[in-house]
Amino acid sequence: MRSLSSFFILCFVSFVNGMFYDTAPRLYDFGPGTIGAPMLFRYSFDDARMGPPYEFRFKFAQFPQYDKTLVSDQNGKDYVVTFESAKAGNYTVQIDAWYSRHGIPFHWIGTLHSTFQLTDSLTGTIAVNDDARKKVVSTAETFKLTARMSYYFGFFNSAAITYKWIINDEQQEESKEVIEHTFSRPQLNNISVIVTATKTNGSRLIQKSGTFNLTLESKDPITDLTVDGPTEVKVFERLQLDCKIHGGTPPFHYDYSSWMGGPYSEHIDVTKPLNESLFSLIRYFSEKGTRKLKIVAKNDVSSITKWMEISVY
The missing domain is CATH 2.60.40.2550 (Immunoglobulin-like)
Incomplete structure (x- = not known):
């Protein structure tokens, strides 16, 4: 191990x-x-x-x-x-x-x-998919949890080591260094693993235990992004696109990009945070032509993109 x-x-x-x-x-x-x-x-x-x-x-x-x-x-x-x-x-x-x-x-x-x-205790961390810094996970995925002792020099390589995992106050059946788990709903999850290492060092028996803890937030991913509005608009006419994020745990944010090639070059980027699943994009265009739109809705565990073309006449 x-x-x-x-x-x-x-x-x-x-x-x-x-x-x-x-x-x-x-x-x-x-x-x-x-x-x-x-x-x-x-x-x-x-x-x-x-x-x-x-x-x-x-x-x-x-x-x-x-x-x-x-x-x-x-x-x-x-x-x-x-x-x-x-x-x-x-x-x-x-x-x-x-x-x-x-x-x-x-x-x-x-x-x-x-x-x-x-x-007098063992020290260590819990890594999520081998990432000890990960703090947010998706409810749509299964994740690997790894108990990592904070030791080098191979001191505990020959030790007999046991693990007892506890997730949200429920003891898990698995008793290994690595377990897999799915967090089925959005919430804060308290994860602990009690690690005990026993080894002989010369004529001396050494036994150390320690508890490694992690608070991990699970969030639902965004399932869809729908956009309601016209795809044709006159010059200087108001264009309103009503967007709806489906699924997902807030907070959200969206990225909106608009660009057009010649004869009139134009490129706009907007990024805004959201606490709601509904938002509107309002634009006016001063020149005729076809604008390409890219709308990206995100939360901490997912991202979904919509592409559109708006004809300005």
């Missing part, structure tokens, strides 16, 4: 003290980290005028046993730590960066302080 082992990068948080040569230290965060699983601290800064090697000093106020100095030829460094004996909570890390020569730091680049979080 696909599992991602522990990879947490501590996010851009406060930096303190000055920097030399336009350097900009950064610390990234994909946390929180799980106690007993590897956690990655990634520190980097912009290129500076003075070249490598660089020295990076990681200091943990609450865990001095993990303090470490690392040397790199790159303007950044990864440090992987497994916090074995810790309590869930927020902790601090300080990173000092120096230019180094022959193993001796001689020029300070900067100091960065940050907080990071440790938890």
Whole structure:
């Protein structure tokens, strides 16, 4: 099965003290980290005028046993730590960066302080059709839901993992990493999966559980767009096209395009939001000729297009 082992990068948080040569230290965060699983601290800064090697000093106020100095030829460094004996909570890390020569730091680049979080639970996300950012789905489709643990390094690859899915307070029969589901009506859907991982690490048995949550909105797609109005009109005569969106969950919006080739070039684009399924297009034309019209009605999960020609005489 696909599992991602522990990879947490501590996010851009406060930096303190000055920097030399336009350097900009950064610390990234994909946390929180799980106690007993590897956690990655990634520190980097912009290129500076003075070249490598660089020295990076990681200091943990609450865990001095993990303090470490690392040397790199790159303007950044990864440090992987497994916090074995810790309590869930927020902790601090300080990173000092120096230019180094022959193993001796001689020029300070900067100091960065940050907080990071440790938890005793598994962490992860729920992806919809492999997209962890998807928040709106159509009621006319079946979607794949995937539980993704937020770990790298293959730490949980050998673990026995169980899944319990709960959708809108109803437990699902499927107990796998990936399930399929259809959201039959427009509403907000609360989705949870309880993940439990059990593995042996040396002589130690590790068991961690966590709940990943997602709120997903389901909407009906638009089924049709009808347009009522004349297809011929005189110059300077009012043209009104009454449009109706069939089906679909609002809000809507429509795109309207009109164009004509020679001898008189004309191209108009209009985009407007809608809360209702009815809208009218009103136009006047100052020149004779045939206009091509394109009307597109949309909501978050669908789009439907109507093409028309209007003869102006």
